[in-house]
Amino acid sequence: MTPSPRRPPTRISALGGAVAAALILTSCVSGGAAAPEADIDPADFEGLELTMWSGVPYEPFMTLNQEQLSACAEEIGATVTAEAYPSAEFGTLVLQAGASDGLPDLLMVPSSDLPQYAEGGILTDLSSYGLAPEDLAASTEEMGMYDGTLYGLASHVEVGALQYDTSLVDAPPATFDELRAQAAELTTDDRYGIALPGSSDGAASFFLLGFILSAGGDPGDFESPGTIAAIQLYKDLVADGSMSPEMVSWGWDFQDQYNSGAAAMTVNGPWAAMPEEGEPVPGFAPYPTSDGAESRQAITASEWTIPATDPVRQAAAAEILECRLAADNQLEVAQVQYYIPARLEVGAEWEADVPSVEAFTASVEGAYNQGGELGEDWYTTSTQLANAIQYAVVGDLSAAEALQRAASE
């Protein structure tokens, strides 16, 4: 929701809001996208104790991230403490910190949330520190931009791919029709052919985007044939008996179906390619396509940003960030955590070592950046796409009707 151009922005002032507004406004005065001082002496960095926040509370990433940041900080005589929070609470935490002047020196935010933080004025222009995108795909670069300004840089990106059990699937499906046929063949009394998410917690819409794009659709246009074809695919898979209708209640936990052997195929991110002891490595393939379209993926990333705090601390954070984004560090994270390096060359190097991730690395260039394309509308679109899946799958509406109804809500 963007402010109405007809009405001038007003400050929250009435009733009890006055106290909160005062707090917020105070923080804004001291915040804002202040540019760093040009003549900051690097000697000032000595002894600085910086903090870094992320919404990525997963091991081994957390440990490795701390190690890399500490090594980078040591080069300038500073220290960094990395803190990771559950992703569900992270957005609220950042908003509260932004309102109370309590932001960290380095902030890693989901790319889809970057526009709202940038619009709120808590982030600084990374180019003012001499930082610039280096060897990034256009979509990766765009994820860090807002209103023509570089607010974020990604060290790794995420795309989805079709995941399948190699003991059951010889050749992965290349088209929607092949997917339906193979899913039906793979379905038995105690196993479905495929598991896809359908709940409205964000997983359904993110993984649906790949099907919409691979059918030549526009995720922002609910009347585009590709969007309708993708919803129709979900409806057909359930109607065929190849996918459980319970998918409408599966969120990010939908991959449990594949992991428990209750589904032969699913969709997943690159981390699923990480070998686990005693477990066969699954196969990965680009999303199947429809109507002769090319397989295309949606992309997301965790963007490194520097909040407006203090010129010296911001400059120190920029030094550390430049070091943290180095190719060696990106490769190390890829090897340990199976996150796709943002730098294309590093991605190619990783892929050469781990060929199973090709389906992911090959999708980065030309990927669809939903945050950039839809802006803050993405939040609403995400809910509507999930609702459309549910209306089509268990609501007895056609794909087109389901999309139309979801859009009207």
Added chain:
Amino acid sequence: MTASTAVAQPRTVPAARSTRRGRTGLGRRVRRGYLWLLAPAFVFMGVFFAYPLGYGVVMSVTDFTAATFISGEAPFVGFDNFAAVLSSPLFAVALRNTLLVTVCSLAGQLAGGMALALYFERRFPGHTWMPSVILVSWLIPLVITATTWRWILQENGAFNQVLGLFGIDGPAWLSEPSLAIWAVIGVNVWAGLPFTATILSSSLRGVPLELHEAAVLDGAGYWRRVWSITLPQLRPVISVLVVLGIVGTLKLLDLVLVLTGGGPANSTQTFAMLSYIRSFREFDFGAGAALGNILLAITVVFAIVYTRATRGEQRG
């Protein structure tokens, strides 16, 4: 006498005036003292009630987004947020579901709670400790209760496995739009039953035994005594349970969020759930606050109507 009285009067009248002035001054001081004593209550009400409510009202008439928390800028949009939520097709769905869940949950909890309370009133092995055991399920956080029931109600979950023992092929309770709302109601009744049963059970002990004995002598059977003695005696407690139940169920969020997320196909969408989605998934805090205020108004109306109705009954 008369003269002295006449002379004395001018002396006494000013004295009396003086006394009245003294009393009035003292009264004012006392009243001021009382006011100071009331100050903490006013501060408490202001900080914890008036401020959040006022802030909610302000949010509902502004274009309040996530960026507003940081920038403080929220363009005034009048009643646009209310118009948007009222014109959405989901409003009617949420209204129907909210009322359905509230009425059915309340009826189920009261009927089930009364049945359990009457059952535990009987003397049988374990009748003393069993009421305490059922309280355990009430002590479990609702999120855990909902997560457990989500697993139980899956197509191949424990509930359907039990039904399978009787040859019944149970559906996927949370994935069928026509069944999901009843599953939510059932779990909510289950979650609220121990509280209702415990309150009613303890209240039953306060019903005078003499009334039952007299009724038995008059030939009244068990159900007649329950209907004509027990229920009327418990009416004040039931009234409190009804008000608490209405308020608690109207704003029910965590259970629905975990069980169904408002789905499938928005079939379990309630006001609280819709307000959550608008605010924390779509970051349209203005629309979320508008829904919250509508829910608040409905709750207040419910509470006032019910309180007045029960007062009327008590007077009558």
